[in-house]
Amino acid sequence: MWIERKALAQEIPAAAALETRQLSELLASLGFPVDGIASREGGDVLDVDITANRGDAMSHRGMAREVAARLRQSLTPIAMPTLAEGKPVVEVRLESPACPIYSTAVLELGPGTTPADIQSFLLALEATPKRLPAVDASNELLHRHGHPTHAFDADRIRGAVSVRWAKAGETLVTLDGVERKLVEQDLVIADEAGPIALAGVMGGDGTKVTEATTRVLLESAWFDPKPVKAAARRHSLHTDASHRFGRGADPHMAVVARNLLVGRLQAWCQATLVGAWTAGTAPAGAAPVPLTGTLLARIAGEPLSLADAAEALRWLGCAADLDGGTLQITPPSWRHDLAIPEDLAEEVLRLRGYEHIPSALPSLEGPPEPLAPAYLQRQRLARRLAQLGFHQTVTYGFISPEVDAAFAAPGNGAEGRTLVNSLGQEYSVMRGSLLPSLQATANQNLRQGAREVRLFELAPVYGSGPAGPVEQFMLGVAWGGTLGGEDHLSPARAVREADLSGIARDLGWEGLPPLRALGEGLFGFEVPVESLPREGARIIPAFRPFSRFPLVERDLSLLVDLGQSHEALTVAMRAVLPKDTLQDLRCVDVFRHKSLPEGRQAWLMRMRFQADRTLVGEEVDGWVAAALAAAESLGARLRA
């Protein structure tokens, strides 16, 4: 919201002594940060950020109240004509509790237009003056005092005016020229021909003030914030009026704003008052809120005097009575946000300055809770993969239905995971797999010149369950491109599936991981994090004895069928070897060549034996012979 410095100083003269920068810092320290400063119409204007709970601050007067309370200086009294209210010129019926007061007047407009200084004020706030005094005065009042008012062309109103809920099927062409289809939850101002304004939001086009208007009917009411906010959202009609009524206006300003409006029209265009009257009464004020010294001290972090607190709150317009050890605070009619003792404590701290809050660490009352094993497991997995050369990715949780369908597990349809209001088709389904994102990211990296791409992601994927999406943390890994070839010791070769299964094994995955080809020379797998082993809680594992005697290594070069399973062969060999002595059995080389018999390949099987004694050559020979016999039982032959 723009605040013009000169206009602010008219409300709080003490502000004139502040430099613009000082004023900005003062406002920020009160909770109204200044987002920008501009020079317009011969003066500085400040773009002040107003929080959603402070509708009362959305005006020069409101901002001046804050400055006055901090500086402990008086505001300029509001100057307005005293109007004698009389018999209604136009009957006003209040048919909904959402509008308890409606203050109004009818005036005959005379010659004259909006004064130059008012036009300049409006221009400084980026509000274009219309040079129609009734319209400009209403607008100027809104910015200066924060209370929205409206002027109707009185001669275009048919019969009595009522404030009521819209009827099904009614429509209203608003001032922006758009025809609005009204619903029964819309509060409207209506004459006997139908709605003439959306209450608290925008007037109707049919009764608007034009250059031809000679008589105006003024509206200065108070509307319940809820229907105003709902209507503004429903019709996407966010106006200066709806922002203020929606955040809670001051019901006692209804009559004051009407009087100010009449005064301006009388001064600017010699308007003649035909009649002024008010329907209904302002709603009762809020009940007093108690504030104890104990609560104030707890929140403030140190004991504060209740007398000082009362004085601060009085500067904000509150009535403060000390009742025993408790302050009874009655908030002013413009403050709807002071409902509980904590609100009052905040005001005391705010006016005192948050910089005076002391600083202390809270004491630890119980033993700290350990980090959850699942969380630690993900952290360790991430660090392990990074150590293995993989880059952690973070990608969006939603993808397109087509891509999702290509990767999601069978039976995991997208229906239960689809967003109703996505940013677009490509972001409309909560993903059922991490692999599409890894594939896209890997390809993007390869396209951009990466020789090799190693990626992983740890994130939830979603299943369609009857009660909604079911989340499961997954680890997805992708590896592709060219390995090596960048130094004199590492020949270049394409990434193979086996590379990735080695990674899965390193992470503790038992057996073959569910590898998937994600493209030419690009492979991936994903597994539930919970299926991977968790590290034990011990920092140092239990001692496992090891032999200090020599280790004996023997190789068997075997010719085996191309279809031979390595696992089956090792199971057969292990079965005949002494478990306590065999330290390792693995295939260390695979040789396939036309020089070998057709349909056969050569495996170099390496065995390592060790015991708590020196092994004798003959006994090792016996084990090797037994292992060979076991291999031969599967069709393997010793390679010549």
Place this chain on the structure above:
Amino acid sequence: MDQLLPVEIVEAGRVFPQALSACVDLDSLLRLKGVYVGREGSHAAVLMDLLKGAPKEQKRELGAAINALKQQWEEGLKARQLELEAAKKQLASLADRWDPTLPPPVPARGALHPLNRLMDRLVDVFRPLGFHVEEGPEVETEAHNFDGLNIPEDHPAKASSDTFYLAAHPELLLRTHTSPVQVRTLLRVAPELAARGGIRFLAPGRVYRKDEIDPTHSPMFHQVEGMLVGHGIGMQHLKGTLEYALRALFGPHTEIRLRPSYFPFVEPGCEVDVSCPLCGAQGCRVCKGSGWVEILGAGLIHPNVLKYAGIDPTEWSGWAFGMGVERMAMMLSQTPDLRLFFENDQRFLRAMGGLD
């Protein structure tokens, strides 16, 4: 003597020196030797045949010429052999020698994602103060995301223009902040709060808001929230804790500044600024010349949030804070475009997320 020899032998003898020098290894020298002085198919054999078939009176002179020629060839071959053997020996000694100026093989380097790295760092910072980590689902109920946090029924955040809802489950949404974790945790620990003497935890995680993707907005981003509930907790504890944590994060000389603000789930509420860690509060592009950078929102937990969880706000109080991880990462790294964090270019990840 040339008149006694056939033309091809004369020519072979003429090119012998070039043929000899063209032998760059011992194998090729052996082949040349075969041609010139070997027994079969060689020039020597031709010469022997010539000698056998020569008239008696020429034999003596021809024999002498042939011997001289063969001696010349053999000497040449021997000399070249010595040369090549020496070269081979020298090469072998070079091959054994390691050249320390050759580029070494570099192990593959991976990286944690910078956003995860920053969240891990925050957890590390708060651990010594007794904070643990709580997590919750990304698909949440309206009750956990809004109602339990004192967010009014008509709050704009509830609108489908700001929040993603599930088509088949209208009561479910993608959480708009990590604060539902507060609600879930408070509901869970409420019955045992007295026994455990309060609770303090961080809630890091991904959240979703319906923002178009641009250099400063993303429909998915990360937050870290912190919450502490105990006896007699006030603003001084919030200030003290944040001062400790932000100094651990940004350096020991970091100053913090609290400014009043409003969030429905805290009262009093505040924005927290730190003295600009990039320019030492001297004023720069990041702090827009002010020396201060807004870093997080915080406040004392609103009594309604405690009441919703079944915790008596007259006995217990606490504070909470929440910060945007991307925003802080961008500020600290001066990354100009938020989208870089989600594009996952390995060059960016490597530069930003190397292991400590």
